[in-house]
Amino acid sequence: MKKHTRRLAVVAGAAAAAFGLTAGPASAAPSTVWTVTPTGSYTATNSGNIVLTATIPMTCTTSSASGSMASATGNPATVATINAISFGTSASPCTSVLGNVSTVAVTPWTVVAQDYNASTGVTTGYVGNITANVSAGACKFTVTGKASGTYTNSSGVLAVNSVAGELVVSSNPAPVNCGTVVTTSTKPTFKGNYVIKSSNGTIPKIVGSNP
Template sequence: MKKNMRRFAVVAGAAAAAFGLTAAPASAVPSTTWTVTPSGSYTATNSGNIVLTATIPMTCTTSGASGTMASATGNPATVAAINAINFGTSASPCTSVLGNVTTVAVTPWTVVAQDYTAATGVTKGYVGNVKANVTAGACKFTVTGKASATYTNSTGILAVSSVSGDLAVSSSPAPVNCGSVVTTATKPIFKGNYAIKASNGTIPKIVGTNP
């Protein structure tokens, strides 16, 4: 009887310990400190073509952006605002099989940092708060969401490479004159590289550290 009682006590103690481990709250992940140098205004110019694919590819050979960058704390954290971004010009419009493409961005967009690799100087995150009104020929639709991206300190390249599901075609307003080519079920893809320069002409650096 005493032997059985000892076994019961051991089992009960192990169960209590296991319950204690599972019930204890997980320790909080330290907030990342993002240091941006220099902070302040910046400009961005496309490096290579910018492509928005919504069933069909729409290609821009010219694109630029401007805004401000600043240090931040958190994960994720907004390290830059895109206050203006253009796609194509009257002399070099974006094109598609439906005809020339006009894209009007509804800004501000954001650049959000999530992960930093010190060995490569690469920050992973996304371009957020994306909203743009697109006209391709007679087809008109609105794209919303975010676009996965990386930023590399050594080159100053913000590489935008969204994945399926990052962006969506808005139902309000719904696509107009697009037929089955672009619908609210379409999952747009946004890809392209932008070279970033601070107002003093240098390449900004983004560094993430944990306390």
């Protein structure tokens, strides 16, 4: 009986320890209540070059976007939509070694918040629901997926910095006239900074807090 009691105590202690290990990180879970100030429409303009790399870099010196921002609850949570985004202009087209690049975004894209650092005012998340039809010279292909990024309250900069594997080259439609340069095995990346301004000219703030 004593041995049985000791075994039960050991099992109970192990279960309690295991619960403690799993419950501990839960108390430090990322924020789930997102307060956006002000809500409503915004515009975004690139700061520095915007670069889409699909084996070769495709560089845009001009890019802009617009959409709307809203408070949200959840993790992850959509705090903004990108209703329109353009890359390059007729006077300043995006370029690559294959020739000028045309990128037509299929919107809306989303800005998704996942974590918030109160000491720095930085929200970590990603730009999601990305679909873009790209032409680089005669090469044509479609990119889909998401791109990791951060938003900094003090500067209003949305820094897009995707990692390989988040974006893919679509097989439907498949790349055309791209040879081995861009294939469905290519893992594109999308990098660049956008300065965000609300409709009243202020820098929007995104604050995450635990409920």
